[in-house]
Amino acid sequence: MTYAHITGWGMAVPEKVLTNDEISKMVDTNDEWIRSRTGIAERHIAAEDESSATLAADAALRALEVANLKASDLDLVIVSSSSPEHIFPATASIVQDTIGATNAGAFDLSAACTGFIFATNMAAQAIRSGSIKNVLVIGTETLSRFVDWTDRNTCILFGDGAGAFVLQADEEPGGVLSAVMHSDGSGADLLTIPAGGSKQPATAKTVNDGLHFIKMEGKGVFRFATRVMARATKETLEEAGLTTDDLDLVIPHQANTRIIEAAARGLKMPMDKFVVNLDRYGNTSTASIPIATVEAFESGRLKAGDKVVFVGFGGGLTWGALAAEWSGPLSAEKKVHHGRYLFLARIRSVLLRALRVVEGLLWGDYGRKRKL
Numbered sequence: 182m183t184y185a186h187i188t189g190w191g192m193a194v195p196e197k198v199l200t201n202d203e204i205s206k207m208v209d210t211n212d213e214w215i216r217s218r219t220g221i222a223e224r225h226i227a228a229e230d231e232s233s234a235t236l237a238a239d240a241a242l243r244a245l246e247v248a249n250l251k252a253s254d255l256d257l258v259i260v261s262s263s264s265p266e267h268i269f270p271a272t273a274s275i276v277q278d279t280i281g282a283t284n285a286g287a288f289d290l291s292a293a294c295t296g297f298i299f300a301t302n303m304a305a306q307a308i309r310s311g312s313i314k315n316v317l318v319i320g321t322e323t324l325s326r327f328v329d330w331t332d333r334n335t336c337i338l339f340g341d342g343a344g345a346f347v348l349q350a351d352e353e354p355g356g357v358l359s360a361v362m363h364s365d366g367s368g369a370d371l372l373t374i375p376a377g378g379s380k381q382p383a384t385a386k387t388v389n390d391g392l393h394f395i396k397m398e399g400k401g402v403f404r405f406a407t408r409v410m411a412r413a414t415k416e417t418l419e420e421a422g423l424t425t426d427d428l429d430l431v432i433p434h435q436a437n438t439r440i441i442e443a444a445a446r447g448l449k450m451p452m453d454k455f456v457v458n459l460d461r462y463g464n465t466s467t468a469s470i471p472i473a474t475v476e477a478f479e480s481g482r483l484k485a486g487d488k489v490v491f492v493g494f495g496g497g498l499t500w501g502a503l504a505a506e507w508s509g510p511l512s513a514e515k516k517v518h519h520g521r522y523l524f525l526a527r528i529r530s531v532l533l534r535a536l537r538v539v540e541g542l543l544w545g546d547y548g549r550k551r552k553l
Contacts, residue, residue, distance in 0.1 A: 185305035185316075186356035186508045189250065189347030191243025192475040193236045194225040194340075194462065201337070208333040215337045216460075220438025224340030224463030227323045234266045236343035237321035238279040240471070244317065244345040245280070248510055255285040256313035259304060261296030261320045261467040263496070264327055265289055268378070276319065285317070293372065294434050294495025296320060296467040297344070298360065298503050301491070304348045305357035314350040319343060320467030327374055329394035338436075339395070340463035344471025351511060359420035360503040361413055371401045372496035406440045406494045411447025413502035414492045421504040425450055427488050432477060434493030435459035435469035444492070456482065466495065485509050 200223045201212035215221055227236070237260055245252055260273035273287035292299045297320035304316035321343035330336045348357070376392035377383055387393065410433060418424060425448050433441050435458060445452050456473045465472060470491050477483040485508060492502040 182354075183309055183311055183350050183352065184354055184356045185308035185348050186351050186353070186511070187301075187346050187505060188349045188508065188510045189244040189246070189248025190345065190471065190475050190478065191240045191245075191247060192342065192344045192468075192472045193239035193243065194342040194472070195227045195231055195236070197226045197228060198223050199226045199340075204337055207330055208336060210333045210337060218437075218439075219338065220457070220460055221337065221463045222460045224461075224465075225342055226325045227341040231323065231341075232266055233262050233264050233321045233323045233343070234272050234275040234279065236323070236341065236468075237262075237272065237276045237319045237345070240321065240343040240345040240468075241276060241280050241317055241319055244347045248347040248349065250315060250347055250349070252280045252282040252317075253284055255282040255315050255317050257304065257307065257316045258282055258285050258287040259290055259300045259316065259318050260287070261290045261292065261300040261318070262322060263291075263293050263296070263466045264322050264324050265291075272321070273319075282317070292362075292364075292495065292499045293497050294436065294464070294466045294469070295362075295493045295497070295499040295501050296495070297470050298491055298493050298501045299362050299499070300467075301346060301348070301357065302360035302362060302501070302503055304346075305360070308348060308350045311350075316348045317345060318348060319345040320465075320469075320471050322466045322468050324395070324464075324466060327393065327395050329391055332394070334399055335395050335397050338464045340465050342462060342465040342468045342472055344468045344475060346471060346474075349511060353508075355506040355508045358423070358504045358506060359417045360501065361416045361420065362501040363409070363413065363499065365498045368401065368405060368498040369496070371398045371405070371498065372396075403437070403440065405498055406436065406500075407443040407447075409494055409500040410440065410444035410492055413494075413500050414444070414448055414490050417490060417492075417502040417504045423488060423504060428454065428490060429487035430454060430456060430477065430483055430489045432456045432470055432473050432489060432491050434495070435462065435473055436464045436494075469493075483507055 324339040376387035
């Protein structure tokens with residue numbers, strides 16, 4: 182039997198940090214109000230030369246380095262994002278080219294903040310089917326580009342960043358054990374970006390009306406989230422033949438501390454079993470779970486053999502959970518270290534980013550000359 186193991190992980194966040202105090206100079210709010218209602222203290226904001234694709238590529242290369250896997254050995258790249266590079270082509274295709282995954286197929290998966298769980302489950306199912314062996318799954322966001330910085334109900338919440346997992350086939354038991362995926366489209370209007378798609382294409386009116394920004398009905402989303410987080414966790418544990426007593430760690434979507442606390446109460450589990458880092462990152466949507474996972478591992482909270490559940494919710498409405506036995510990189514006799522290759526891949530990524538900046542400048546000048 183083939184099992185899908187999580188063998189690599191990586192994260193990337195922009196250098197710029199935006200604090201609550203800085204936001205309070207933009208809208209009518211303050212640090213105490215934001216912390217008490219969300220648990221957020223600061224968030225990372227992408228620079229002009231950063232995007233969902235560049236952050237994704239950086240996180241991907243770090244995950245490949247942990248897994249000791251060459252990008253050319255990947256069979257598939259899946260990117261989940263609420264803020265993709267374009268409507269099309271897929272952000273995954275851009276990342277696939279940037280990191281040199283020349284033999285991989287690539288596609289985007291859209292399920293809002295639950296997307297990383299859905300994508301990881303899709304990767305695991307493909308591996309267990311025997312059709313592929315090595316998959317890169319990335320959650321990446323530059324939600325700051327879709328935030329209305331005059332709307333205090335949403336601008337305090339979101340941050341930018343990316344996280345990635347490498348999943349690989351192996352005959353040793355472990356890895357992804359079970360997953361559940363759910364959706365309720367009747368709540369689609371609770372969390373949305375109304376314009377920019379085929380229903381409301383971009384026009385001067387949609388731009389003037391701010392319909393390209395995130396719109397959220399906060400109370401409705403909160404009620405929904407507190408209802409489904411514990412339920413999804415119990416579902417995936419039952420499918421895996423586990424109970425909450427077997428769990429070493431829960432890594433939830435990082436949206437709101439009060440939602441995570443409600444999930445802990447619903448599961449009758451102590452908060453010290455939950456990873457919480459949204460105070461430093463805010464809600465990074467699809468990137469929040471892999472970013473929290475990387476930090477849990479680096480801090481020693483997540484170890485080989487641990488039973489862990491990833492659980493999340495998001496626009497759609499969507500929600501889901503995935504149970505796994507944490508294994509880490511494959512044993513030494515089953516892998517080859519590719520440090521030199523990954524160093525060259527990083528250089529390639531930087532050069533491609535620089536090339537796009539230069540192209541933008543050249544085309545900008547060309548456009549201005551044509552107007553003249």
